[in-house]
Amino acid sequence: MTIRLYNTLSGKKEVLETIEPNKVRFYACGPTVYNLFHVGNGRMFVVFDTVRRYLEYRGYEVRFVQNFTDVDDRIINRANELGENVRDVANRYIEEYFRDADALGIKPATVHPRATECIPEIIAFIADLIRLGHAYEREGDVYFDTSSFAEYGKLSHQSLDEMQAGFRITVLEHKDDPTDFALWKSAKPGEEYWESPWGPGRPGWHIECSVMNAKYLGEEIDIHAGGRDLVFPHHENEIAQSESRFGHTFARYWLHNGTLNINGEKMSKSLGNFIMTRDLLEERSAAAVRFFLLSAQYRHPLNYTQDAMEQAEQSVVRIGRSLRNLAHRREVLLEGPSFARGDEGVRNEVQAEFDGVRKMFVDAMDDDFNTADAIAAVFEAVRLANTYLAEDQVRESELNGWESLISELLSVLGIQLSNDVTPQSTARSEDEEIESLIAARNQARKARDFKRADEIRDELSARGITIEDTAQGTRWFRS
RNA sequence: GGCGCCAUAGCCAAGUGGUAAGGCAGAGGUCUGCAAAACCUCGAUUCGCCAGUUCGAAUCUGGCUGGCGCCUCCA
Known part of the structure; x- marks a missing residue:
C-alpha cells in the first residue's frame, strides 16, 4: 500500500517516497495577516490539514510548518487605514487566524514561524544569493536574477520567453528584467524597516518561505503545498531561490488545491466576493463547512452555493443520527438484562465489514487524497451500521466497533460532529x-x-x- | 496574446480503456397505532457537441461550444 499524490512539478501522480523513512517534512504557505481569512483560504487550510491528518493516520511522523506572512504592503496599508501600528495589526490577525482555524478543526502546525522572526536568516540567505551570482542590488533593493536559474519556469511549465511575452505592462523599477523579483525592498519613509547590508528595508514576499523551509525543515523537504494561485510566481520563485542557494532539489512534491469559487468566480480578497469563514460559521456548523470543503477532490474547483452548503449540512446530520442511534442502542443494552450484555467479541462477518470500509477509505485517500471517495466510505459504514442496528440482537463490542470506526474516519477528515449543545x-x-x-x-x-x-x-x-x-x-x- | 484546467442525473460529486460509486432532494415499499429513525427499490441506455482510434471510450486523439484559473496582490 502506497500513497500516491499529484505533483504539480511533474504533472503526474507519483508514489510518496520520503527523504527519511516514515517521516514527512511538510510545508504549507500560510496567510498574510492583514484580515480574517475567507472560505477560499479556509479550503486550503482544511485540505492540507486533512492531508496532514491522513499522513499521520498512515503512520508518518509529520513535521508540519505553516508560516505567517507578517511583513507585507497589505499589512502596512491596513495599519494605515486603521491608524494602528503594523505589528499590532499583524499580531491581532494571527490570533484571529487561530480562533477561526480552531473552529474549523484545523490542528496547529508543528511550527508557525513568522517572517519577522527570521530577518537575520533572510538577510544571510539574500547575501548568499548575491555572492553566488543569482541576485543583484539596485539602490537599496535586491532582485533575484531569473536568467541565472536555468530551470526557472519548471513548476508553472512556462519558459522565460513565454513569460516575458506575457507581460502586458512592464514595471521594471530597477529590475534588469521584468521576470526578476524582489528579495529585499528598501524602506519608504515612515515604513517599518530592518537594517541590512543594502540599507534599511524589508524582505520581499517569496524569500521568507525559502528561508523558513531551510530553517525549520532543512534544505530539502518532502511536500510543499499551497493554493493553485501560488504556483506562479510565488512557488516558482521559492524554487529559484532555494535551488540556486543549495544547488539541489528543494521540494519533492508540490501540491496545489483548486480554487473555491462563488458564482463561478474565484473567491478572493481582491475581487471582493468573499465570505469570511467566521461569518459562515455563524450560520453553519463547522462539521458541515468542513464536509462541504472536502466534498470535492482537492485539486478541482469547488463552487460555493447555499444549496451545496445545505446538502452538506444534511449529509452530516445523517452521519450524526447513525452515531446517535448506535449510542442509544448501547445505552439500552447496558441497562438491559445481563445476558444481553454478553460480549463474545466481534463476529467475523462484521469484522470483514469493518475491514472492507477501512480499505475503501484508505484506497481513496491513498489515491491523491480523494476525500470525495473517502466520504463515500464513511457513508458505507453508516449504512452498514444502520443495518446492524436493525437486528434484534446486537452486541456491545459490535456497536462500539461501528461507532469507533465511523469516528476514526471522521477524525481523519477532521469532521467533528457537535454533541448536544444544551448546557x-x-x-x-x-x-x-x-x-x-x-x-x-x-x-x-x-x-x-x-x-x-x-x-x-x-x-x-x-x-x-x-x-x-x-x-x-x-x-x-x-x- | 501565452500557459493550463474543467464540462458526468434536479443539485453536489467519484470514476482516466471493459460496460456509470456515494450524498442531498424526489417517488414507491417495509417497519410503526401514527410519526420519526432505519432499511429496500426506482431514477443518467448515458457522461457538453461533432468526428476519429479501438473488439470495446465518460475515460485516448482531433475539432467545436461553454466556463474557469495563472501570466499583477491573491490560498
Whole structure:
C-alpha cells in the first residue's frame, strides 16, 4: 500500500517516497495577516490539514510548518487605514487566524514561524544569493536574477520567453528584467524597516518561505503545498531561490488545491466576493463547512452555493443520527438484562465489514487524497451500521466497533460532529421531567389512548424534544 | 496574446480503456397505532457537441461550444 499524490512539478501522480523513512517534512504557505481569512483560504487550510491528518493516520511522523506572512504592503496599508501600528495589526490577525482555524478543526502546525522572526536568516540567505551570482542590488533593493536559474519556469511549465511575452505592462523599477523579483525592498519613509547590508528595508514576499523551509525543515523537504494561485510566481520563485542557494532539489512534491469559487468566480480578497469563514460559521456548523470543503477532490474547483452548503449540512446530520442511534442502542443494552450484555467479541462477518470500509477509505485517500471517495466510505459504514442496528440482537463490542470506526474516519477528515449543545445544568434538571412525560405517553400508548399519546408528543415537540419509538423503547433528543 | 484546467442525473460529486460509486432532494415499499429513525427499490441506455482510434471510450486523439484559473496582490 502506497500513497500516491499529484505533483504539480511533474504533472503526474507519483508514489510518496520520503527523504527519511516514515517521516514527512511538510510545508504549507500560510496567510498574510492583514484580515480574517475567507472560505477560499479556509479550503486550503482544511485540505492540507486533512492531508496532514491522513499522513499521520498512515503512520508518518509529520513535521508540519505553516508560516505567517507578517511583513507585507497589505499589512502596512491596513495599519494605515486603521491608524494602528503594523505589528499590532499583524499580531491581532494571527490570533484571529487561530480562533477561526480552531473552529474549523484545523490542528496547529508543528511550527508557525513568522517572517519577522527570521530577518537575520533572510538577510544571510539574500547575501548568499548575491555572492553566488543569482541576485543583484539596485539602490537599496535586491532582485533575484531569473536568467541565472536555468530551470526557472519548471513548476508553472512556462519558459522565460513565454513569460516575458506575457507581460502586458512592464514595471521594471530597477529590475534588469521584468521576470526578476524582489528579495529585499528598501524602506519608504515612515515604513517599518530592518537594517541590512543594502540599507534599511524589508524582505520581499517569496524569500521568507525559502528561508523558513531551510530553517525549520532543512534544505530539502518532502511536500510543499499551497493554493493553485501560488504556483506562479510565488512557488516558482521559492524554487529559484532555494535551488540556486543549495544547488539541489528543494521540494519533492508540490501540491496545489483548486480554487473555491462563488458564482463561478474565484473567491478572493481582491475581487471582493468573499465570505469570511467566521461569518459562515455563524450560520453553519463547522462539521458541515468542513464536509462541504472536502466534498470535492482537492485539486478541482469547488463552487460555493447555499444549496451545496445545505446538502452538506444534511449529509452530516445523517452521519450524526447513525452515531446517535448506535449510542442509544448501547445505552439500552447496558441497562438491559445481563445476558444481553454478553460480549463474545466481534463476529467475523462484521469484522470483514469493518475491514472492507477501512480499505475503501484508505484506497481513496491513498489515491491523491480523494476525500470525495473517502466520504463515500464513511457513508458505507453508516449504512452498514444502520443495518446492524436493525437486528434484534446486537452486541456491545459490535456497536462500539461501528461507532469507533465511523469516528476514526471522521477524525481523519477532521469532521467533528457537535454533541448536544444544551448546557449540562439545564439539561439535567429538565431530563427527569421529559422522561416522566415519555413514560406517561407510553402508558397512554399501551392503553391505546393515542390521542393523549400524541398530545404529549406535541407538547415535547413544542419544547424542542424529538422522540422516536424503537423496538428497544422510546429515545429522545433535543433538536 | 501565452500557459493550463474543467464540462458526468434536479443539485453536489467519484470514476482516466471493459460496460456509470456515494450524498442531498424526489417517488414507491417495509417497519410503526401514527410519526420519526432505519432499511429496500426506482431514477443518467448515458457522461457538453461533432468526428476519429479501438473488439470495446465518460475515460485516448482531433475539432467545436461553454466556463474557469495563472501570466499583477491573491490560498
